[in-house]
Each structure stands twice: as structure tokens, then as C-alpha cells.
Amino acid sequence: MSATERNIEERGERKSLNFIEQIIEEHNKSERFNQKVHTRFPPEPNGYLHIGHAKSICLNFGLANKYNGKCNLRFDDTNPATEDVEYVDSIREDVHWLGFDWQDREFYASDYFGQLYDFACSLIKKGLAYVDDQPSDEIARQKGTPTQPGTESPFRSRTPEENLDLFERMKNGEFAEGSKILRAKIDMSSPNMHMRDPAIYRIRKTPHHRTGGAWNIYPMYDFAHGLSDSIEGITHSICTLEFEVHRPLYEWINNQLVDHKPQQIEFARLNLSYTVMSKRKLKELVEGKYVKGWDDPRMPTICGLRRRGYTPESIRNFSERIGVARRDGIIDLALLEHSIREDLNRRASRVMSVLDPLKVTLVNYPENYSEEVKAINNPEDPEAGTRNVTFTHELYIEREDFMENPPKKFFRLSPGGMVRLKYAYIIKCLDVVKDDHGNIIELKCEYIPESKSGNDTSNIKVKGTLHWVSIAHSQQIEVRIYDRLFMDEEPDGHKDKDFKDFLNPESLKILKNCFLEQSVNTVDLKQRFQFERKGYFCHDKDSSVSNPVFNLTVPLRDSWAKISGNVN
RNA sequence: UGUCCCAUGGUGUAAUUGGCAACACGUCUGAUUUUGGUUCAGAAGAGUCUAGGUUCGACCCCUAGUGGGACAACCA
Numbered sequence: 001m002s003a004t005e006r007n008i009e010e011r012g013e014r015k016s017l018n019f020i021e022q023i024i025e026e027h028n029k030s031e032r033f034n035q036k037v038h039t040r041f042p043p044e045p046n047g048y049l050h051i052g053h054a055k056s057i058c059l060n061f062g063l064a065n066k067y068n069g070k071c072n073l074r075f076d077d078t079n080p081a082t083e084d085v086e087y088v089d090s091i092r093e094d095v096h097w098l099g100f101d102w103q104d105r106e107f108y109a110s111d112y113f114g115q116l117y118d119f120a121c122s123l124i125k126k127g128l129a130y131v132d133d134q135p136s137d138e139i140a141r142q143k144g145t146p147t148q149p150g151t152e153s154p155f156r157s158r159t160p161e162e163n164l165d166l167f168e169r170m171k172n173g174e175f176a177e178g179s180k181i182l183r184a185k186i187d188m189s190s191p192n193m194h195m196r197d198p199a200i201y202r203i204r205k206t207p208h209h210r211t212g213g214a215w216n217i218y219p220m221y222d223f224a225h226g227l228s229d230s231i232e233g234i235t236h237s238i239c240t241l242e243f244e245v246h247r248p249l250y251e252w253i254n255n256q257l258v259d260h261k262p263q264q265i266e267f268a269r270l271n272l273s274y275t276v277m278s279k280r281k282l283k284e285l286v287e288g289k290y291v292k293g294w295d296d297p298r299m300p301t302i303c304g305l306r307r308r309g310y311t312p313e314s315i316r317n318f319s320e321r322i323g324v325a326r327r328d329g330i331i332d333l334a335l336l337e338h339s340i341r342e343d344l345n346r347r348a349s350r351v352m353s354v355l356d357p358l359k360v361t362l363v364n365y366p367e368n369y370s371e372e373v374k375a376i377n378n379p380e381d382p383e384a385g386t387r388n389v390t391f392t393h394e395l396y397i398e399r400e401d402f403m404e405n406p407p408k409k410f411f412r413l414s415p416g417g418m419v420r421l422k423y424a425y426i427i428k429c430l431d432v433v434k435d436d437h438g439n440i441i442e443l444k445c446e447y448i449p450e451s452k453s454g455n456d457t458s459n460i461k462v463k464g465t466l467h468w469v470s471i472a473h474s475q476q477i478e479v480r481i482y483d484r485l486f487m488d489e490e491p492d493g494h495k496d497k498d499f500k501d502f503l504n505p506e507s508l509k510i511l512k513n514c515f516l517e518q519s520v521n522t523v524d525l526k527q528r529f530q531f532e533r534k535g536y537f538c539h540d541k542d543s544s545v546s547n548p549v550f551n552l553t554v555p556l557r558d559s560w561a562k563i564s565g566n567v568n
Numbered sequence: 569u570g571u572c573c574c575a576u577g578g579u580g581u582a583a584u585u586g587g588c589a590a591c592a593c594g595u596c597u598g599a600u601u602u603u604g605g606u607u608c609a610g611a612a613g614a615g616u617c618u619a620g621g622u623u624c625g626a627c628c629c630c631u632a633g634u635g636g637g638a639c640a641a642c643c644a
Contacts, residue, residue: 016582044644079643136642143640147570150640181642191571193640202642221644244573245639266573273579279644321592323581325574328637332579335593345606380606411604422602453602465602533603560604 018324020059020265024067024236027263033235037069040107040234041095042225044076045087045209047279048294049094049302051315051336052270058319059267060238061100072232073102077110078224080208088209090294094302099312105232109224110210112231116219117171119227119257120182120201124163128256129200130156131166132183139181142188143196149189150196156185170203173216177203184223186252194249198222226250230258237262240269241326270322271330274484275300276492276499290503291485297540297551298485298507308482309528309538309553314343330490337554344528344536344553349377349384352422352467353516353531353550355479357396359442359471362427364449365393370470373423373453387519390473391424396515398533401466402443404432409563411463413443419464422532426451426460467532474515475522478549480540481509514550522548530556 017025028035039060043049049057064071073095077083095102109116123129132139132155144150158166163182170180182201190196200223207213229237237250244266254261271277276285277300285291285299294301297308305315318339322331352375370392378384397413406414413419418428431444451458488494488502516522520529525539525548535555543549 018581042644046644076644082643139642140640145570145640148640149570178642191639193571196640199642204642218642220642225644241573242638243644245571268574321580323592325581327574329580332593335580338593341605350603376602379601379603409604420602424602456602462602464604467603530603530605533605535605556603556605558604563604 019326020063020236020238020267020324021066023263023265024063027235028067032263036233036235037064037067038071038233038235039064039069039238040072040074040229040232041102042074042076042228042239043091044079044082045084045091046079046082047087047283048090050277050279050282051272051300051302051305051318052277053094054098054302054315055270055319055322055324056238056240057095057098057100058316059324062320063236063238069235070105071100071102072105072107072234074107074228074232075109076221076225076228077108077208077210078218078221080204080206080218083209085209090303094306097306097312098302098315107228107232108210109219109228110208112224112228113211113215113219115231116224116227117217120167120219120223121164123184123200123256124167124182125160126256127160128185129182130158130163130185131170132156132181132197133179136178136181139183139199143193144188146191146193152188153183153197156197167201167217170201170217171215173205175203177205179203182217184249184253186249192245192248194222194246195252198249200253222246222249223253226254226262226264227257229262230254230260233260234262237264239264239266241266241328242269266326267324268326268328271328271490272300272336273330273333273489274486274491275333276486278492281492281499284500285485288500290500297480297482307540307551309344309536309551310340311343311528314340317343333484340554341536341557344530346380347378348528348530348536350375350379350530350532351517351520352389352469353477353479353514353534353537354396354398354467354469354474355481355511355514355531355534356399357513357515358399358402358440360395360397360427360445360468361442362393362395362447363430363444364446367393369393370473375423389423389517389519390470391421392470392472394471395421395468396471396474397421397443397466397468399440401464402429402440404440407564412466413464418448418460418462419466420451420453420462421468422465423453424468425449425453426456426458426462467534469515469517471515473518475518475520475548477514477516477522478547479511479514479537479552480549481511481552483507483509516548516550528553 041060061071132153142151181199183197186195188196201217204218247264250264295303295307372388373391374386375389401412420426425447427445427447429445433442435441448458485507486502487504491499491502528538536553537550540549540551
């Protein structure tokens with residue numbers, strides 16, 4: 001656990017409990033679950049996990065951890081038509097990567113298909129479930145509307161014997177998909193639509209990714225979920241707000257069939273500004289090639305954030321900070337960015353890289369000479385030590401660090417102006433070289449020999465310090481600059497517009513002419529870097545030996561951008 | 569013309585009913601700084617959706633209203 005996490009936790013323990021913790025502590029007082037806390041994270045393996053899932057994962061595992069309980073990983077795989085092992089693997093990887101361990105408790109709703117079938121039979125025997133032969137559209141019609149009661153199915157009064165027989169034959173594959181369905185017999189006039197004889201088992205002849213062709217019928221979510229929770233001894237079944245209206249059904253089913261009855265608790269799902277979070281929309285972005293895949297660094301998926309350079313710790317801190325409640329809202333993306341900056345500031349090695357090079361020639365520095373200057377790897381961490389960087393008469397600086405006609409508060413390089421090259425010398429700009437089109441292509445500068453970092457006797461005070469690389473001692477790299485994927489705070493919050501209308505055309509900029517100091521070995525890189533004065537970067541999997549690629553994780557805060565009006 | 573949930577600075581969360589409200593992010597000042605980063609010091613910003621009620625006392629309890637959300641998949 002990090003110092004930040006500990007601080008947050010201590011603050012939390014000293015102060016208030018979130019509403020779920022309050023419920024748990026009430027249960028502990030009343031001994032409802034014998035002081036036990038057992039949660040589960042129940043993804044459906046039909047898509048990749050995103051930052052919203054991370055909130056749920058941190059919540060479920062975090063609560064278990066806090067109350068000395070356990071948290072299971074359970075795949076809610078009751079719909080073979082949409083699910084796949086590809087997703088199972090990615091989910092497993094993502095939960096692990098986030099830092100959580102479910103030990104030997106990796107379960108699948110499909111593990112319980114046998115038991116679930118038996119439970120359905122008992123429901124039938126109790127006269128609380130029946131097989132309906134009507135087509136789905138007819139059943140839907142009879143459901144009524146939220147304001148009008150439904151009507152009862154003509155098959156509602158079949159005898160348990162007949163239902164049992166029919167249900168068994170459904171299982172045996174005697175009937176076509178959609179021709180019959182098992183429904184719970186509850187109340188067609190309930191104000192809660194979910195209580196109007198909900199479907200609990202349907203015929204599906206699609207092979208299941210785990211049970212293969214063993215089953216011709218599959219339980220519906222409402223039937224399988226609560227019973228799976230009960231089977232696993234879950235005490236607190238935490239889910240998002242949209243399941244709130246399912247809670248009466250969740251409880252009805254468990255009340256009919258089992259002794260151990262978990263408590264379902266709903267919380268508001270995470271919404272992040274400038275992004276979309278629904279699986280459907282993320283899938284649309286991937287399939288429509290608006291992004292390069294589920295792990296595109298612009299995606300809010302766990303794998304996308306990972307590739308972007310986010311650390312598990314930063315995501316855990318983020319979920320701690322956003323809290324948990326029952327009202328929906330939108331979290332400011334700035335909070336996520338703050339979390340990763342905070343983490344990377346502490347641990348990322350600083351290196352110098354020029355992303356938009358402008359050549360600087362030091363006219364008074366010997367041509368065939370070079371010196372090694374000492375650079376600090378991480379000012380936040382003395383243990384990180386130092387490294388040497390080579391200094392010569394031909395350098396690159398950042399193009400934006402020079403202005404021919406600078407505004408007042410610009411304290412970088414300009415004609416006649418002086419600036420320090422970090423860890424090296426102060427230089428003075430003597431001349432601006434332009435091409436035929438008037439573009440600046442080079443600066444002729446002189447260096448001040450007495451100004452060398454470490455033993456500066458020049459007595460010159462400069463306001464700016466620039467990063468740089470020696471042209472002869474740098475390596476060319478590709479840098480991918482990412483910005484928010486959407487230009488609107490709530491891209492899916494406009495009734496008359498498609499969320500894709502707000503796609504940011506500049507969400508990815510590929511810079512191929514960047515130069516990185518030689519000290520960095522760009523082969524087989526796992527660590528994250530701060531490119532001085534620019535931001536945090538990580539090595540991308542698209543890298544090759546001849547073309548190293550770095551992703552921008554997040555830029556440094558930039559108060560100059562605010563002053564100069566170049567705010568993102 | 570229904571049922572249920574929600575409502576606290578810009579954003580997100582707090583506040584054993586009992587000191588006109590705290591924390592984080594964001595914003596703004598200033599200091600430090602060989603990263604316009606970090607750090608440090610400070611500031612602005614809500615009187616808790618509205619109206620009643622209970623109470624000596626309400627962000628908190630009750631009622632009504634308003635606003636937002638959820639609910640009619642053989643999805644989860």
C-alpha cells in the first residue's frame with residue numbers, strides 16, 4: 001500500500017464511512033451475517049473492462065479487505081450468444097493488474113447450471129414457475145406498461161407436472177429456440193415490471209464457451225445472479241443503480257429457494273467527463289475504427305489506460321478519491337489526471353527529449369569537443385541517482401521555446417536573450433537563420449563558459465531553463481501525443497446528437513521527428529519516464545528497434561499554456 | 569399519467585440532529601525552484617433544490633412541490 005493510499009485510508013477510518021460501509025457495520029451489529037463480509041466482482045465476459053469496472057473492482061475487493069473478508073471473481077456467463085473466452089482472459093488479466101487477488105475463488109455462473117436447473121424445478125413444483133408457449137412479442141405485449149398492469153398468460157395455470165415435463169424437454173432440446181420459456185409466477189399487476197412473471201430460463205442452442213453443448217437452456221440474469229451469490233455465500237451483492245428495480249425479484253427468488261440470502265446494494269456507476277463508458281459505445285468506437293482497438297491509449301478501458309501508462313496504484317487512488325454514493329454525477333477527468341501525475345511525479349525517471357526540434361549551433365563552442373554533464377534522475381527521489389548527458393556545439397531545443405517577438409512574460413529564448421540549458425550552460429541567442437519561406441531553421445547562439453552548472457561563476461541570472469539534446473548524441477523516436485477522445489464534457493448527454501459527433505479530431509498526434517537523450521536504452525523498456533518539461537511518457541508496444549515509440553500518458557501541468565492562451 | 573431512487577461550493581464526496589458546513593480536484597495570489605513541474609503559504613467560491621412541519625435547535629426527521637434518474641430485452 002502506498003503512502004497516499006494509507007493516508008486516504010486513515011482519513012477514511014478516522015472520519016466517515018461510505019453508505020455501503022455503514023450498511024455493513026449495521027449488519028455486523030445485528031449479526032445478520034455473523035460479522036462476515038464476502039463480496040464478488042461479477043463481470044459478464046462479453047467485453048473489456050473499463051475504468052467504471054475498476055471502481056467496482058476496487059469497491060468489492062476493497063470492502064472485503066477492509067472487513068477481513070473475501071471477494072470472489074465470478075464470471076456471469078449465462079448468455080452463450082455474446083460471451084467468449086477472449087474476454088475471460090482479458091478480465092482476469094485486468095483485475096490482477098489492478099492489484100487484486102481472488103486466490104482460488106474464480107467462479108462461473110455456468111459452474112452452477114446443474115444446481116440452477118434443480119432450483120428451477122423446485123420453483124415449478126411449488127407452483128411458482130410455468131412454461132409459456134407464447135412468442136416473445138406476445139409476452140411483451142401482455143407485460144403492460146409501467147403505468148398499466150399486465151395480463152396473465154393463458155399458460156399460467158399449467159400444472160406443476162406438466163411444467164416439469166415441458167421444462168425437462170426444453171432442457172433435452174426438444175423445442176426450438178424461442179418456442180417456449182420458463183417464467184416465474186409472481187404478479188402481472190405489480191407496479192414493478194420485473195415482477196410481472198419474468199422469464200427465468202430460455203432455450204438457446206448456441207454452444208457455451210465453457211459447457212459446450214451440454215445445455216439447451218440457460219438461466220436469465222435475475223434467476224442466476226442471486227442464487228449464484230447465495231451458493232457462494234456472498235453477504236453483500238454490490239451492483240450499479242440500474243439493478244435497483246431488480247432487487248425485489250432478487251429477493252423473491254432467494255426467498256423461495258435458499259436459506260442464505262445476500263443483501264443487494266446499489267451504487268452510482270462512474271461517469272467521466274469527456275468520455276463514454278458504455279460497453280456498447282466503446283465497442284462502436286472499436287468496430288467503427290474510430291480508435292485502434294480496445295487497448296487504444298485513448299480508450300477508458302483498463303487495457304487502454306495501461307497502454308497509456310497509467311499505473312494500477314493511480315487508478316486505485318482515483319477510485320478511493322471519487323467515493324461511492326447513490327446519486328449519479330460526472331467525475332472531472334482532471335481528477336484522474338491528477339492521480340496519475342501524483343504517482344508518476346514520485347516514481348518516473350526524468351530524461352530530456354525534444355519533441356519538435358529546432359537546431360541550435362553554439363558558435364563559440366569547439367566543434368570536435370564534447371563534455372558529459374551530470375543530470376538528476378528524479379528530484380523527488382534522491383535514491384534514483386544521476387546520469388551523464390553529452391553536451392556538444394550542435395543541439396536541439398524545443399521549437400516552442402524560442403520566439404522571435406516574445407510577449408512580456410515569455411522567459412525562454414528570443415533574439416539577444418539568454419536562457420540556461422538544463423544541467424549545462426547559459427546561452428545567448430545571436431542570430432536567427434531562416435529558409436527561403438521565412439521559416440526559422442536554426443539559431444546561432446553563444447555559450448557562456450563560466451556558467452556551467454555546478455560551478456557557475458558568471459553571475460548571470462536567467463529566468464528560463466530549457467531542456468535540450470545533443471544532435472550527435474540523441475536517438476530519433478516516435479512520440480504519440482494523446483488528448484481527450486471527445487470535445488464535449490458529456491458526449492452521450494445530447495438527445496439529438498450522436499456521441500461520435502463530438503470526437504476530437506486531434507485526439508492523436510503522431511510526432512516522428514523527436515529526439516531522446518542517448519542515456520535511455522529504448523529496447524525492452526518497461527519503466528515510465530518524465531520527459532522534462534513536457535509530460536509523462538511510456539514505451540509503446542508498437543516499438544521496434546529501429547523505431548522506438550513513446551506514448552504521452554499525461555502532460556505536466558502547464559501554467560505557461562494558461563498565460564499564453566494555449567490551453568488544451 | 570404509475571412505482572422506486574436521488575438532490576450539499578465549478579466537480580466529486582463529508583458532516584454521533586446541537587458551534588450558518590469539512591476534504592479532494594479545479595480556479596486564483598504569492599514564495600521557492602537549473603522542469604512555467606514539484607513543494608510551500610494563502611484566497612475566492614455553497615448557507616445545503618423550494619415551501620411547510622416536528623424540535624429549544626434541522627444538511628440530517630416528516631409532508632408536499634420542483635428538478636434529475638431508473639423501470640415495459642427470451643441482455644447483464
